[in-house]
Amino acid sequence: MPDYRVSPLVQELPATVPFVGPETQERNQGSLFKARIGANESVFGPSPNAIQAMADAASESWMYGDPEFHDLREDLAAHHQVESGNIMVGEGIDGMLGYVARMFLQPGDTVVTSAGAYPTFNYHVNGYGGKLEFVPYRDDREDLDALIQKATQLQARLIYVSNPDNPMGSWWDAQSIESITKQIPENCLLILDEAYGEFAPPGTLPPLDLDNQRLLRMRTFSKAYGLAGMRVGYAIGNAELILEFNKIRNHFGVGRVAQAAARAALKDQAHLQRVLTQVNNSLETIKEIAVENGLMPLPTASNFLTIDCGKDGAFAAALMQSLIGKGIFVRMPGVSPLNRCIRITAGLPEELQILAETLPKVLEEVRKSF
Ligand SMILES: Cc1ncc(COP(=O)(O)O)c(C=O)c1O
Secondary structure, eight states: OOSSOOOHHHHHSOOOOSSOOHHHHHHHHTSOOSEEOSSOOOTTOSOHHHHHHHHHHHTTTTSOOOTTOHHHHHHHHHHHTSOGGGEEEESHHHHHHHHHHHHHOOTTOEEEEETTSOHHHHHHHHHTTOEEEEEOOBTTBOOHHHHHHHHHHHTOSEEEEESSOTTTOOOOOHHHHHHHHTOOOTTOEEEEEOTTGGGSOTTSSOOOOTTOTTEEEEEESSSTTOOGGGOOEEEEEOHHHHHGGGGTSOTTOSOHHHHHHHHHHHHOHHHHHHHHHHHHHHHHHHHHHHHHTTOEEOOOSSSEEEEEOSSOHHHHHHHHHHHHHTTEEOBOOSSTTGGGEEEEEOOOHHHHHHHHHHHHHHHHHHHHTO
16 A cells, blocks of 8 residues: 555556557657657648747746736637637646646536547546547547537537547538537537648638537647647637636646746747648648558548558557557557547658558568468
8 A cells, every 4th residue: 555645536447548649659669659649749840930939039038938828828719819808728638637637627517528539638528527428430530510419418518529630630621610519408518629730721720619518729839830749728718718728727737948938839830831732732742652552541630640451450459559660650549440540640751651661561471470
């Protein structure tokens, strides 16, 4: 018996992380990855202006960051044409998902999500004692109607939807999303995770509805803006709802350097556009590589490509492990039938070259055992 006493809730939780980091895998393997194309980061990097802003802010890092995120929220408000009171900043979407779980859940409350959807959300729900209920994907997309139906039936407190979706890269158009935002049951909040929103085709993100007190939209600087290591995300929503964060959030959670980086990145929309082009080109190349090897890429509205390997989860897992063993970091969905796929993030030309050379050899080996 340990000589301390955690809460009964924590006692029951497994000491696992939602994602094993590539660094952990590198340490385990005793070698570095040659291609880091597994975590949906942006290998194309942040804006040079953001890099300069971080360098400039570095010498000021003895100071805490502004706990109100005043300037960043003003910039974000102007960008989205809302008031700064409609925005709250936090330690990436991941951190903010934890805040929302804390704000809305008591132990035993029901939460509805899709089976195989973003696991960090589930991790936070478990941490606050929520009871997860899962809706299967339909045709590799989150089943919006079934999610609403289940939430209504079970009097859920939270519904989680990501659009575009991770891990499948699939998406719904704005009208479909808008339609469910009008059907959120009473006493329930829809978390609409738009981490990949910048990559989506026009007509994917519905207009902001700041009157809706049952909806929070989540955005991040980790993906298209290339600042995953800085940990900056934000929520957009009704001003009263946004104020609730102030009751529980870690006020100094987003550091000074990170706030400076986010401001500069947001200002450099030309860089963002260049990244979107690079991502598109890269995804086209990955598609070609997949098809040449007899695999089937799925449509995507994100910075990654989910590839149907044509067999079961064991086959996809073996393929993923073999790629990892050859220094190529990729991931795969965790739940059947999504786990027939592997997921590859847009990479640099040299990384894709390594993928193109390695995949046929690895596939040949893996196919022998299946
Ligand atoms: C759907 C989704 N939401 C959130 C995140 C994490 O975002 P952040 O880095 O802002 O915590 C990811 C990262 O992979 C994601 O795929």
